[in-house]
Amino acid sequence: MREYNSDRIDFRSDTVTQPTRAMRAAMNEAVVGDDVLGDDPTVLTLQKRVAAMFGKEAGLFIASGTMSNAIALRTHTVPGDEIVCDKTAHIYRYEGGGYAALCGASIALIEGEKSLMTPDQVRLAIRKAEGSQGHYPNGRLVCVENTTNLGGGSCYDQATLDEIAQVAKEHGCATHIDGARIFNAAIATGVDVTRMCQAYDSVSICLSKGLGAPIGSVLVGSESFIAQAHRWRKMFGGGWRQAGLLAAAGLHALDHHIDRLEDDHRRATTIATALNEFEEFTVDLSTVQTNMVYAQTQRPASEVAELLRSNGVDLFDIAPQRIRVVTHLHITDEDVEAFLEICRGLFV
Numbered sequence: 001m002r003e004y005n006s007d008r009i010d011f012r013s014d015t016v017t018q019p020t021r022a023m024r025a026a027m028n029e030a031v032v033g034d035d036v037l038g039d040d041p042t043v044l045t046l047q048k049r050v051a052a053m054f055g056k057e058a059g060l061f062i063a064s065g066t067m068s069n070a071i072a073l074r075t076h077t078v079p080g081d082e083i084v085c086d087k088t089a090h091i092y093r094y095e096g097g098g099y100a101a102l103c104g105a106s107i108a109l110i111e112g113e114k115s116l117m118t119p120d121q122v123r124l125a126i127r128k129a130e131g132s133q134g135h136y137p138n139g140r141l142v143c144v145e146n147t148t149n150l151g152g153g154s155c156y157d158q159a160t161l162d163e164i165a166q167v168a169k170e171h172g173c174a175t176h177i178d179g180a181r182i183f184n185a186a187i188a189t190g191v192d193v194t195r196m197c198q199a200y201d202s203v204s205i206c207l208s209k210g211l212g213a214p215i216g217s218v219l220v221g222s223e224s225f226i227a228q229a230h231r232w233r234k235m236f237g238g239g240w241r242q243a244g245l246l247a248a249a250g251l252h253a254l255d256h257h258i259d260r261l262e263d264d265h266r267r268a269t270t271i272a273t274a275l276n277e278f279e280e281f282t283v284d285l286s287t288v289q290t291n292m293v294y295a296q297t298q299r300p301a302s303e304v305a306e307l308l309r310s311n312g313v314d315l316f317d318i319a320p321q322r323i324r325v326v327t328h329l330h331i332t333d334e335d336v337e338a339f340l341e342i343c344r345g346l347f348v
């Protein structure tokens, strides 16, 4: 499906997707209310539906993945607490230090293998205030990212997810999944999202990445957790009014854009395998499990990105010698072939 108002091939992120005509039609027809007053029926439907899909009691529609994570972190912690996550986690790297500024929490970073933490690493990283003669912060929350963004879109296996949650619980920690791309993980592993997130207290799900909605995330958890999260959303300025217009896009995405993620994954694998054949690029194919390809470059990645840019292909040079290619709703098989043909002309 292309439906993109540009003939450039845009691999920068799955966040660049634009609402399709059918999605816009669904938004146009949405019945709306005032969500701050709790009577937007489309928002209520979306929240209920996502909560049910994940086997949780309640859901909260939130403007962005960053805000949804921030609200989850703030709901789970109090100032002086500590959050355990991988060193590449989005909550640590790319959310403006919200864990510190908004939660007053510190972070215990884990050196995961390709961004994936092990239960033993989590066990060793949890520090509890109790019994430390006041020395330690209070390890209170373990946060897992699935799929891992900087880990190349790789996924946790179910046994590891379950064990990490078990370790967290044994140490009196709550558990949160940053599931910005959780449906990609479900498609790649064949584990449905209810089972995947069963042992976790909260999950943040993005509708605006691979699912192709313009805006929006849903945070799910227990009734009492979501009631508190609702209060934090208000305090963070995230209460909104006729948000049903956006919820309608989310509902359309859930109906039409989950199964097709498989195509994004297949295209990412095609790209990864082909790029790895060039002398210019090295791809760790073991990490290419979903819709992302991280490739090491021989020359500066900025030069590679610029060369491609001037040939109609957009992507990010994510590190001095690393580029990232992300497949999504607007990338077709023809785009993949055109990209590889451009590469054949530019690189050896």
Ligand SMILES: Cc1ncc(COP(=O)(O)O)c(C=O)c1O
Pocket: 015, 063, 064, 065, 066, 067, 069, 090, 091, 145, 147, 148, 149, 178, 180, 181, 206, 208
């Ligand atoms: C893993 C992960 N979590 C959270 C987010 C934040 O989402 P948003 O851009 O909607 O704030 C992103 C964004 O790309 C992400 O990759």
